[in-house]
Amino acid sequence: MSVELPSHRSPSTSAVEASAPADPGALRVAPSPAFFERLRTIVGREGLLAREGELFAYECDGLTLTPKRPLAVVLPTSTEQVAAVVRACREHDVHFVPRGAGTGLSGGAHATEGSILIECSRMNRILEVDPADRFAVVQPGVVNAELSAAIRQHGLFYAPDPSSQQACTIGGNVAENSGGPHTLKYGTTTNHVLALEVVLPDGRVQRFGNRLGETSGFDWVGAIVGSEGTLGIVTEATVRLTPIPAAIETLLAIFDDVVPACRAVGRVIRSGVVPAAMEIVDRRTIEAVEASVYAAGLPTTAGAVLIVELDGNPIGLPDEIAAIRAACEAEGCQAIEVARDEAERLRFWRARKGAFGAMGRLAPDLYVHDAVVPRVHLPAILAKVGEICDRHRLKLANVFHAGDGNLHPNICFDRRDPDELARVIAAGAEILEACVAVGGVITGEHGVGVEKRDYMHLVFDADDLEPMYRLRETFNPDGVCNPGKLIPTTRFCVEANPKARGYGEVPIG
Amino acid sequence: MSSAWDEVMAEARAERIVVPGATVEAVLAPADVGALGRVLAAANAGSHGLLVMGGRTRLHQANPARPLAAAVSLEAITGVDEFEPDEGVVHARAGTPIAALREVVAAEGWELPLDPPGASSTVGGTIASAATGPRAHAFGGVSDAILGLEVVGADGVASKCGGRVVKNVTGYDLAKLYCGSYGTLGIVTGAWLRLRPRPAVCEAVRAWPPSVPELFERCRALARLDSVRAILWHESPGEGAPEVVFELAGSDAVVAHDRERIAAELDVDRVGTDRVDALRDERAIDPSTLAPDEVVLRARALGSRSEALVNAMLESGLSVSVDLGLGVVHARGCVEAIAALERIRERAISEGGFAVVSAIAADRVGAIDVFGPQDGGPALARSLKARFDPAGILNPGRFVEGT
Numbered sequence: 001m002s003v004e005l006p007s008h009r010s011p012s013t014s015a016v017e018a019s020a021p022a023d024p025g026a027l028r029v030a031p032s033p034a035f036f037e038r039l040r041t042i043v044g045r046e047g048l049l050a051r052e053g054e055l056f057a058y059e060c061d062g063l064t065l066t067p068k069r070p071l072a073v074v075l076p077t078s079t080e081q082v083a084a085v086v087r088a089c090r091e092h093d094v095h096f097v098p099r100g101a102g103t104g105l106s107g108g109a110h111a112t113e114g115s116i117l118i119e120c121s122r123m124n125r126i127l128e129v130d131p132a133d134r135f136a137v138v139q140p141g142v143v144n145a146e147l148s149a150a151i152r153q154h155g156l157f158y159a160p161d162p163s164s165q166q167a168c169t170i171g172g173n174v175a176e177n178s179g180g181p182h183t184l185k186y187g188t189t190t191n192h193v194l195a196l197e198v199v200l201p202d203g204r205v206q207r208f209g210n211r212l213g214e215t216s217g218f219d220w221v222g223a224i225v226g227s228e229g230t231l232g233i234v235t236e237a238t239v240r241l242t243p244i245p246a247a248i249e250t251l252l253a254i255f256d257d258v259v260p261a262c263r264a265v266g267r268v269i270r271s272g273v274v275p276a277a278m279e280i281v282d283r284r285t286i287e288a289v290e291a292s293v294y295a296a297g298l299p300t301t302a303g304a305v306l307i308v309e310l311d312g313n314p315i316g317l318p319d320e321i322a323a324i325r326a327a328c329e330a331e332g333c334q335a336i337e338v339a340r341d342e343a344e345r346l347r348f349w350r351a352r353k354g355a356f357g358a359m360g361r362l363a364p365d366l367y368v369h370d371a372v373v374p375r376v377h378l379p380a381i382l383a384k385v386g387e388i389c390d391r392h393r394l395k396l397a398n399v400f401h402a403g404d405g406n407l408h409p410n411i412c413f414d415r416r417d418p419d420e421l422a423r424v425i426a427a428g429a430e431i432l433e434a435c436v437a438v439g440g441v442i443t444g445e446h447g448v449g450v451e452k453r454d455y456m457h458l459v460f461d462a463d464d465l466e467p468m469y470r471l472r473e474t475f476n477p478d479g480v481c482n483p484g485k486l487i488p489t490t491r492f493c494v495e496a497n498p499k500a501r502g503y504g505e506v507p508i509g
Numbered sequence: 510m511s512s513a514w515d516e517v518m519a520e521a522r523a524e525r526i527v528v529p530g531a532t533v534e535a536v537l538a539p540a541d542v543g544a545l546g547r548v549l550a551a552a553n554a555g556s557h558g559l560l561v562m563g564g565r566t567r568l569h570q571a572n573p574a575r576p577l578a579a580a581v582s583l584e585a586i587t588g589v590d591e592f593e594p595d596e597g598v599v600h601a602r603a604g605t606p607i608a609a610l611r612e613v614v615a616a617e618g619w620e621l622p623l624d625p626p627g628a629s630s631t632v633g634g635t636i637a638s639a640a641t642g643p644r645a646h647a648f649g650g651v652s653d654a655i656l657g658l659e660v661v662g663a664d665g666v667a668s669k670c671g672g673r674v675v676k677n678v679t680g681y682d683l684a685k686l687y688c689g690s691y692g693t694l695g696i697v698t699g700a701w702l703r704l705r706p707r708p709a710v711c712e713a714v715r716a717w718p719p720s721v722p723e724l725f726e727r728c729r730a731l732a733r734l735d736s737v738r739a740i741l742w743h744e745s746p747g748e749g750a751p752e753v754v755f756e757l758a759g760s761d762a763v764v765a766h767d768r769e770r771i772a773a774e775l776d777v778d779r780v781g782t783d784r785v786d787a788l789r790d791e792r793a794i795d796p797s798t799l800a801p802d803e804v805v806l807r808a809r810a811l812g813s814r815s816e817a818l819v820n821a822m823l824e825s826g827l828s829v830s831v832d833l834g835l836g837v838v839h840a841r842g843c844v845e846a847i848a849a850l851e852r853i854r855e856r857a858i859s860e861g862g863f864a865v866v867s868a869i870a871a872d873r874v875g876a877i878d879v880f881g882p883q884d885g886g887p888a889l890a891r892s893l894k895a896r897f898d899p900a901g902i903l904n905p906g907r908f909v910e911g912t
Contacts, residue, residue: 132813133861177678190682191653208884211811212836214650216863217883217909218890219639222652222685226678243733270595272618272706313735316763372674376595404676444676452679459679464668467660467695468681470896474889487680 035092049073063107070111079235087203098229100172103164106449134241140171156241159186177226179445181277184403190225197236201481229482231475245311250339253328258304260331262378267327277309278403294354355399363412373440375405392423406444513551529874530573550665558905561692563634566627569796571907603633619704622648627793639689646834647738652688660695663898694897708758716775725816732834734767745828805868811861
């Protein structure tokens, strides 16, 4: 059943162009006024945004290049409201797209043609915290950082910490399987979600999982986390809570260049020490940070900074610090500092966490890329990414999760310059191809969304995608829930049509 | 019967394998992934049910099979084909024995974070059954170790999901679905696995706890020590003092610290870590040894409520082997009425968990659903199964909800 992919899905199709054509299953008739009246009845006047001016802010999420205005935005306050909205959408043949805080970077919360957004930000209550069994039950609109703040009194935290954690929500994190700097030791969102309540695309409410994180059957929770809102709308999540480590040590090593910093990361991995985080910030990022309000006092001679965080039992940490020191010195680092107190630790992290904000100084627009390579290939791929951007005359700044091999090349540009924009897109495609060529993948934590949907074939062929369609169709057989995301909208293969194979009538769940 | 199927069966060897509800007389052992694809395509075309097997450790943990034409063994699809000591990842074919893979990676300072009961467990079988052992306390579940999988679908088409990198959100996380679905959605042929650095020190201590309540009370704090990676306790009613074994792993300093913490709570002596392996492997069952009314269960409850579940099992006259930090209880004993077994399951569910019937005597097969009630009910499980295996050839009937 292997098929050649048609040429119009070739890598030359940019993410910008790719989302422009209407999706095949998209709505053709505008919904009636009765539909909007029905929504208003469900969520109330304050829960419905349908006026031109109100919708402007909802044209995109963190991926700003491909704005698309939704028909309406609903802001439900309960699971029942979400389910009622979904049923109304089905009756009126309107597609729907779940949205958290809109901080996603791959367009997962973009309103596809003729769809409404269901934003869960008003469902923001922490329903239960159990310090003994270390779990919390939360609504999807709870902000990531607010959950950790709320449980701090119990000596616990919620481990996944995406850079947007001051704004992003648990519901969005579940949809995207969000990562963050500390995934190196603690894993990504999928390692911390125990159970979910989901409004399925047919409007029914279903619970999956339990408070253990293990069931006796299919791992539905594991399949739903990271499904980018294409299998349903998460209306409640039970998440694992992690004890705050007894001690934390943070080191900052200064290198002449990003390549030896990457080599030092390789040495740490081989040494057997598992840091909580290993992050690299390159020269251009340091310059931007030092010129901004996030200034961390880094020397301007620094070509790259490696931040390493260790945690655990304090008696074990001196040996680990020594191992990190040895790895960095073996790669010729200029200097290595260990934070003496919490204030200094936060100063070290400011260079990392303030990087995206500071880069606003570099150019009007920033394309934040996301790809992963085996960590042994980091030195070579950083050089390659630099070469690609030089060739396209683009300004590049790197700030990335080195310990995971997760690159974030940030390309500075001005969208008002169409030629520069075209070069940004071309360079992005080349970076993805270079990463895949060494065994990497096209996204480590930002998701596929609409941004990378048409690059999926770099990693997966039609046979690899087929089981993904089967999973999607089990939950979302007619594609009404977040259409056009994650995997190409339709198969390019007649035999693969579910009706042609005789199970089109299989009921969903 | 189609000729493609006849050709496939011409390669079969005669061997009798008894599983719940069915007996198979022929075993196919395709030499490679291509040959496995041809077996499945032929079986799919003729709707021939297949028993899928790896090391055969958990073949009895299943609902009664619908008719089976043959068994497919992954024994020939074996070997470690890529190992990157600088990266801490390894690729192994499904038939690779866990024990062999463990040795390969240990030679370069890495540790395989898989710990299934049973000396013959394979990579593929461990993934298919999501089988964990006492060290899941530190290792986590089987799917936590999986970076990517290769799978042959019921239609014989090979596909892959995930990758070889340690962080990846490219596409649906299908590995989560394949892991623990007992080969009913596709047959895993190979896996990229994430390794852990081999600890500098690994040792075990054991104690004879004064009483069950005191054991649970003391272990609540001890389970949270950094280096503790297994706490295994077993008790058989009327069979002498129960034993608890702690395995500690980490740096010299941390292990020494934690050993002293345990010694302050309990009278301990040193044992080899092979004591943990031995107690773990006792949980692998030879179903031919079961008495007519004997059952084996694997149940789990929320940590704070596992004591109640353990007590309920001990009161029912079952012997237990418990992973204290995890709330996992392996229980074995005679249960006269199926209704009593259902009550034990209900108890596990009410304590926040589940109970799987790992083995039951042949004449009671089918009297109780092995996996118990499922989220989404029969419709969702069957809908998924129908899309992945419409002809129902992969372990038909053996998994949840008749899938």
